[in-house]
Amino acid sequence: MPVIEVRDLRKTYGETRAVDGVSFSVEPGEVFGLLGPNGAGKTTTVEIIEGLRTLDSGDVNVLGVDLRRDVRAIKSRIGVQLQTTGLYPRLTVREVIDLFRSFFPGATRSTDELIDLVELREKQNTQTKQLSGGQRQRLSVALALVNYPEIVFLDEPTTGLDPQARRSMWETIRQIRQGGATVVLTTHYMEEAELLCNRVAVMDQGRIIALDTPDQLIAQNFSESAIEFESLVEMPPEGTFKTLPAVLRTERDSRRVTLFTRDSMATLSELTALAEAQTIKFNDLRIRRATLEDVFLKLTGKRIRD
Amino acid sequence: MKTLIQLYIASLKEFVREPMTLFWTLAFPILFILIFGLVFSDADSPSYEIGLAVNDTGPAGQALGAAFHSVPVFKITEGSRDELIAKLKDGDLRTVIVIPEGLSEKMQAGEKAEVETVYDPSNSTSAQLILQIIRQIVDGVDRQMAGAPVRLTVEATPVAAKEATFMDFFLPGILGMSLMQLGLFGTAPALVALREQQVLRRLGATPLPRSTILASQVLLRLTIGLAQMALLLSIGVIGFKMHVQGSVLGLIGFVVLGALSFISMGYMIAGLAKTQDAVTGITSMLNFPMMFLSGIFFPVEVMPQWMRPIVEAIPLTYLGDALRQIIVGSPPAHSLSMDAGVLAGWLVVCGLLAIRLFRWE
Numbered sequence: 197m198p199v200i201e202v203r204d205l206r207k208t209y210g211e212t213r214a215v216d217g218v219s220f221s222v223e224p225g226e227v228f229g230l231l232g233p234n235g236a237g238k239t240t241t242v243e244i245i246e247g248l249r250t251l252d253s254g255d256v257n258v259l260g261v262d263l264r265r266d267v268r269a270i271k272s273r274i275g276v277q278l279q280t281t282g283l284y285p286r287l288t289v290r291e292v293i294d295l296f297r298s299f300f301p302g303a304t305r306s307t308d309e310l311i312d313l314v315e316l317r318e319k320q321n322t323q324t325k326q327l328s329g330g331q332r333q334r335l336s337v338a339l340a341l342v343n344y345p346e347i348v349f350l351d352e353p354t355t356g357l358d359p360q361a362r363r364s365m366w367e368t369i370r371q372i373r374q375g376g377a378t379v380v381l382t383t384h385y386m387e388e389a390e391l392l393c394n395r396v397a398v399m400d401q402g403r404i405i406a407l408d409t410p411d412q413l414i415a416q417n418f419s420e421s422a423i424e425f426e427s428l429v430e431m432p433p434e435g436t437f438k439t440l441p442a443v444l445r446t447e448r449d450s451r452r453v454t455l456f457t458r459d460s461m462a463t464l465s466e467l468t469a470l471a472e473a474q475t476i477k478f479n480d481l482r483i484r485r486a487t488l489e490d491v492f493l494k495l496t497g498k499r500i501r502d
Numbered sequence: 503m504k505t506l507i508q509l510y511i512a513s514l515k516e517f518v519r520e521p522m523t524l525f526w527t528l529a530f531p532i533l534f535i536l537i538f539g540l541v542f543s544d545a546d547s548p549s550y551e552i553g554l555a556v557n558d559t560g561p562a563g564q565a566l567g568a569a570f571h572s573v574p575v576f577k578i579t580e581g582s583r584d585e586l587i588a589k590l591k592d593g594d595l596r597t598v599i600v601i602p603e604g605l606s607e608k609m610q611a612g613e614k615a616e617v618e619t620v621y622d623p624s625n626s627t628s629a630q631l632i633l634q635i636i637r638q639i640v641d642g643v644d645r646q647m648a649g650a651p652v653r654l655t656v657e658a659t660p661v662a663a664k665e666a667t668f669m670d671f672f673l674p675g676i677l678g679m680s681l682m683q684l685g686l687f688g689t690a691p692a693l694v695a696l697r698e699q700q701v702l703r704r705l706g707a708t709p710l711p712r713s714t715i716l717a718s719q720v721l722l723r724l725t726i727g728l729a730q731m732a733l734l735l736s737i738g739v740i741g742f743k744m745h746v747q748g749s750v751l752g753l754i755g756f757v758v759l760g761a762l763s764f765i766s767m768g769y770m771i772a773g774l775a776k777t778q779d780a781v782t783g784i785t786s787m788l789n790f791p792m793m794f795l796s797g798i799f800f801p802v803e804v805m806p807q808w809m810r811p812i813v814e815a816i817p818l819t820y821l822g823d824a825l826r827q828i829i830v831g832s833p834p835a836h837s838l839s840m841d842a843g844v845l846a847g848w849l850v851v852c853g854l855l856a857i858r859l860f861r862w863e
Contacts, residue, residue, distance in 0.1 A: 246707055247706075247707070248703060248706055248707055248862070268709045268711075269709075271707065271708060271709040272708075272709040276704075276707040276708075278700060278703060278704055278707065280700045281700070281704075282699050282700030282701040282702070282703055282704035282705075283699075283701065283704070284512060284516050284701060285516070285699070286515060286516045286519040286520060287512060287515060287516065291512065291515065294508075295508055295509070295512045296708065298504055298505050298508040298509075299505055299705075299708040299709065299710050300708070300709065301709070323519075339704075
């Protein structure tokens with residue numbers, strides 16, 4: 197039985213349809229990603245589920261509880277990390293965690309366990325306003341884990357972090373999942389979604405335009421991979437590449453050629469033959485598979501970071 | 503309850519660890535008091551030129567005349583009304599008191615009678631003090647005489663014999679003012695900051711009831727209000743030999759009630775205003791009229807008649823009146839229960855609006 201069920205969710209701000217008929221469900225134990233550019237409606241969607249915003253219409257059921265019926269019951273069983281981390285600036289890390297532990301009626305993790313979980317031991321007596329962005333974000337994640345939540349919502353947890361801090365956050369997210377909690381993750385980083393999520397809902401303009409595992413999303417939208425190279429000698433005429441096995445189409449940009457192929461190995465071996473015959477001379481040969489970024493570009497006609 | 507206490511302690515720590523806020527909250531009223539104290543308190547024996555025209559030859563006229571003469575800070579010149587008013591216009595007198603003809607008869611007949619006071623409003627702070635003293639005396643004499651066979655020993659009324667210092671008159675007003683500013687400047691911007699820093703939203707994502715969050719904030723402000731009271735009174739009593747007349751319990755009661763009314767007003771503003779700038783605008787717009795129309799710095803009598811309804815509506819008018827009555831034993835402008843009632847009314851209205859307008863973000 198799904199831990200979250202959303203049916204035909206709608207939310208309008210003035211003229212803007214922030215969430216425009218969204219339906220999905222989240223299975224227990226999975227990492228579910230909401231992927232899309234800023235303003236796609238991801239945050240509004242999760243904040244409605246978290247009970248922070250009201251919905252205009254639709255049904256939301258969290259852990260078997262109707263959102264309209266008992267928001268507080270839901271709030272005491274979930275953990276929330278908000279996009280902008282609201283912390284008491286003058287309290288220390290320990291004090292903030294202690295404070296949040298007092299908010300939950302049921303069992304809570306010990307302050308020390310939480311501090312170790314997010315690796316803030318050295319900063320435990322530092323006031324939160326003196327923490328770096330990554331440290332604040334980690335504290336914010338610790339606060340989301342206080343009550344042994346059954347579902348953890350992480351909203352853009354790695355935005356603004358340097359690559360090292362980002363990797364450390366990914367590690368923490370994996371640990372949360374191993375601990376048995378379901379994770380709902382919103383992000384606009386494609387690689388993050390590809391790396392962490394079991395299933396991804398791609399959102400744009402308040403709607404879900406695709407929902408599947410990252411692999412399936414790529415396979416459904418791109419049956420081909422791309423072989424790219426430059427040639428150091430004069431290029432043969434265009435037709436040369438089109439006739440190679442498995443090639444679907446080609447693109448050419450002065451010295452750079454991209455071959456889209458159903459079977460990259462077959463194409464590559466013929467290409468190597470051409471190179472041996474010295475018809476071409478490779479430089480910077482690459483084979484790449486499509487990414488979620490390409491999926492998004494194909495589905496919406498725009499890049500996600502625009 | 504556990505949660506409320508934790509949240510209260512957390513807010514208190516936040517407040518105490520912000521040195522600038524702490525300093526201004528506690529230092530501002532003190533600075534105010536010190537400035538007033540030092541500027542006006544050549545203070546030990548201020549003396550005012552007062553004109554007195556006694557046109558009533560009955561016992562009331564005599565009693566009042568004697569009572570005014572006994573006020574240590576009044577230097578009395580007697581004469582006819584016209585003479586004295588001419589002197590007032592020349593600047594030789596601060597205030598002229600006219601005891602009208604037939605006052606004693608009217609009082610014996612149980613009718614209302616008025617003692618006329620003519621004063622120079624240009625020096626409104628001393629006019630405030632003088633009017634207070636006159637009111638006290640008239641009130642005292644009135645109490646002694648009303649309904650009873652005439653007693654000729656009125657000059658011994660305790661009110662008139664009491665020494666009044668500047669602090670006695672200004673400190674209650676400044677306490678009232680600092681409670682008002684605690685509510686306006688101390689509450690709304692802090693709540694909007696919590697909102698802008700997203701702290702409220704984060705709290706909103708926990709199962710905490712919103713009433714607990716509000717209650718912890720209100721408790722914090724109340725603590726600050728009581729600390730301000732303790733500080734101001736200590737300075738008044740120790741530094742300026744002020745006398746606290748009424749019950750301390752009643753005083754605390756009014757400080758709490760007054761603080762709550764203004765705090766709820768602050769929360770109402772925080773609900774109305776979207777940004778810090780809007781908060782500043784609204785609070786300043788309310789602060790100045792309330793400060794100057796409430797009779798704390800200027801006697802209500804100097805204000806034009808059309809403003810009186812505003813004066814009568816402002817909560818600070820009643821808080822100031824109650825604090826004066828309790829701290830100094832001033833004659834009441836309103837009964838204490840009326841003061842309490844009006845303040846409670848403001849508390850209920852602003853409180854309901856504050857809850858209705860409260861926003862997490």
